[in-house]
Amino acid sequence: xxxxxxxxxxxxxxxxxIEIRVTIGHPMETGFRPGDDGKILPRNIIQRFxxxxxxxLIFSAEMFSAMAANPYISFFTTAQNTGTLALTWEGxxxxxxxxxVTLTVTG
Amino acid sequence: xxxxxxxxxLLALALVANAQTTTRQDARKSGFxxxxxxxxxxxxxxxxxxxxxxxKDGEALWQxxxxxxSKACATCHAAAQSSMKGVAAxxxxxxxxxxxxxxxSQRINQCRVQQQQATPLRPESADLLALESFVAxxxxxxxxxxxxxxxxxxxxxxxxxxxxxxxxQLNLSCAQCHDAxxxxxxxxxxxxxxxxxxxxxxxxxxxxxxxxxxxxRNCMSGVRAEPYAYGANELIELELYLNVRAKGMLGxxxxxxx
Numbered sequence: 001x002x003x004x005x006x007x008x009x010x011x012x013x014x015x016x017x018i019e020i021r022v023t024i025g026h027p028m029e030t031g032f033r034p035g036d037d038g039k040i041l042p043r044n045i046i047q048r049f050x051x052x053x054x055x056x057l058i059f060s061a062e063m064f065s066a067m068a069a070n071p072y073i074s075f076f077t078t079a080q081n082t083g084t085l086a087l088t089w090e091g092x093x094x095x096x097x098x099x100x101v102t103l104t105v106t107g
Numbered sequence: 108x109x110x111x112x113x114x115x116x117l118l119a120l121a122l123v124a125n126a127q128t129t130t131r132q133d134a135r136k137s138g139f140x141x142x143x144x145x146x147x148x149x150x151x152x153x154x155x156x157x158x159x160x161x162x163k164d165g166e167a168l169w170q171x172x173x174x175x176x177s178k179a180c181a182t183c184h185a186a187a188q189s190s191m192k193g194v195a196a197x198x199x200x201x202x203x204x205x206x207x208x209x210x211x212s213q214r215i216n217q218c219r220v221q222q223q224q225a226t227p228l229r230p231e232s233a234d235l236l237a238l239e240s241f242v243a244x245x246x247x248x249x250x251x252x253x254x255x256x257x258x259x260x261x262x263x264x265x266x267x268x269x270x271x272x273x274x275x276q277l278n279l280s281c282a283q284c285h286d287a288x289x290x291x292x293x294x295x296x297x298x299x300x301x302x303x304x305x306x307x308x309x310x311x312x313x314x315x316x317x318x319x320x321x322x323x324r325n326c327m328s329g330v331r332a333e334p335y336a337y338g339a340n341e342l343i344e345l346e347l348y349l350n351v352r353a354k355g356m357l358g359x360x361x362x363x364x365x
Contacts, residue, residue: 003160003163003164004160005153005154005155005156005157005159005160005163006154007152007154007155021154021155023154023155023157023160025157025160025164028314068311068314069314069315070157070160070314072155072157
């Protein structure tokens, strides 16, 4: 399990625009760099990030070799109903991780 | 009524003295103040600061039993939030058994070997940096407070001399950049005043956490000198001198640096 830093407001008013900011600890090894032994290190990157709000896909992003380690992603959405935001990272070597965050919508 | 002018005079003197100490303090700046606003924002917000990934790892390791003793750090030291408060601010400290000063990461490894009966963690390994940053974060916002231990004095002096001493093919001393030309530029980078604030830091160039010793070694290879090995006395002496130089400045761990 990779460590994550997730910043989502726990509550929001209906119709309010909220910012979602996520960081995940990941080496994002490019696949082009030699290791200490001179051999090329195998690529190990996160290829896709997606966010589902009550099962509906609201945001996704593709990532490539040129991205820095511990990728940080920020995006906006509109608070509609109380529910779960499922944040999923998928990458090389069968890497997959999902974090669920509850959002309470008032009004 | 005779006392009133005297009082005013005293007050004025106090104000002057106060202004002097403030300007003297203002002359010293953490590397934080030399960074751009976006990097500063990244350090200030714990949900943005990538160094917090390491701190959280350290928090988990603090609770995890290790070695043959099956003891965790927390078994002896309980909650780091209280037991480790201010500890990083006074390191490196003198070790009675070794009869020389040791840094915080060496102290952690000493605890691992002697108390937990575990294998020492490799210098700059993710786990050691995680524990060190978790411990050092308990001194965030506290002033750097080097101990008055007289046994440290010769080591501090040696560190001060090394700071002034030219080294490497470029034949530069630390002081030539960080005292004489601080605030200027080296290539496109701003030269900071070399105060050891916020270590271990998340350095964007490294895309990872690194200790003060890594930073010092980095500078040494920059002037094309042979860097001292991790944990070498020479590096500890430099750390001791830097801490005296930064005495009273506030801890920032986990810092973010460009």
